[in-house]
Amino acid sequence: MDLVLFGPPGAGKGTQAKFLVKSLGIPQISTGDMMRAERALGSELGARFDSFMSAGKLVPDELVLELMAKRLARDDAKAGAIFDGYPRTVQQAEALDALLASLDRKIDRVIALDVVLEDVVERITGRRVCLGCGQTYHVRYSPPPESGVCVSCQGTKIVQRSDDTEEVVRHRYTEYQEKTACLLDYYRGLGVVSEVDGRGGLDEVTQRIQQALEAR
Ligand code: AMP
Numbered sequence: 163m164d165l166v167l168f169g170p171p172g173a174g175k176g177t178q179a180k181f182l183v184k185s186l187g188i189p190q191i192s193t194g195d196m197m198r199a200e201r202a203l204g205s206e207l208g209a210r211f212d213s214f215m216s217a218g219k220l221v222p223d224e225l226v227l228e229l230m231a232k233r234l235a236r237d238d239a240k241a242g243a244i245f246d247g248y249p250r251t252v253q254q255a256e257a258l259d260a261l262l263a264s265l266d267r268k269i270d271r272v273i274a275l276d277v278v279l280e281d282v283v284e285r286i287t288g289r290r291v292c293l294g295c296g297q298t299y300h301v302r303y304s305p306p307p308e309s310g311v312c313v314s315c316q317g318t319k320i321v322q323r324s325d326d327t328e329e330v331v332r333h334r335y336t337e338y339q340e341k342t343a344c345l346l347d348y349y350r351g352l353g354v355v356s357e358v359d360g361r362g363g364l365d366e367v368t369q370r371i372q373q374a375l376e377a378r
Contacts, residue, residue, distance in 0.1 A: 169275030218333030275360035
């Protein structure tokens with residue numbers, strides 16, 4: 163199965179993707195995570211991502227496509243994938259369709275998580291991430307352990323992402339509204355969209371997603 167997790171920054175795509183990885187047995191492909199990994203390597207490509215990401219702007223399509231083509235060629239993605247934070251423009255969606263078609267695949271489902279701006283700001287500015295394994299925490303709802311040791315990987319670097327400040331979040335949200343939200347119509351036209359209320363607790367949203375997946 164090829165599934166897109168769709169929604170604004172802070173909708174809970176990354177968190178919910180981790181559950182779907184377990185229940186569907188296919189990998190999460192997050193372009194944001196891949197770009198952060200490239201930045202952490204200090205590569206030339208990573209430096210090119212950096213200027214866009216720090217400002218909350220979308221990275222140009224051609225750079226994203228290159229990254230995706232390489233990722234989809236890996237063995238673990240042969241039976242499908244959960245796309246998180248990708249596609250973000252119509253050009254990316256069309257390119258993904260073409261890539262999948264060349265593998266005799268297509269997007270089977272789009273789970274569109276619906277949340278409002280104020281929730282997005284609250285969720286993102288309170289978010290903390292383990293640099294070792296990507297486990298996320300929230301200062302109010304699921305605070306990182308006082309010991310500073312990650313519950314998943316026992317790493318000790320739990321940080322706030324540099325683009326998770328309120329100013330950058332608002333910019334990311336505007337980018338979403340201007341360039342990404344319209345993609346939902348593209349996928350509605352393909353008849354693959356399930357809209358899911360993304361408000362409330364993590365488990366509640368997971369349940370709604372599961373119900374939406376079973377409903378088809
Ligand atoms: P995310 O981790 O999905 O919230 O993405 C963080 C940042 O990475 C975004 O604000 C963009 O600067 C960049 N980014 C991630 N995925 C994409 C994409 N598919 N297209 C363009 N830029 C992206």
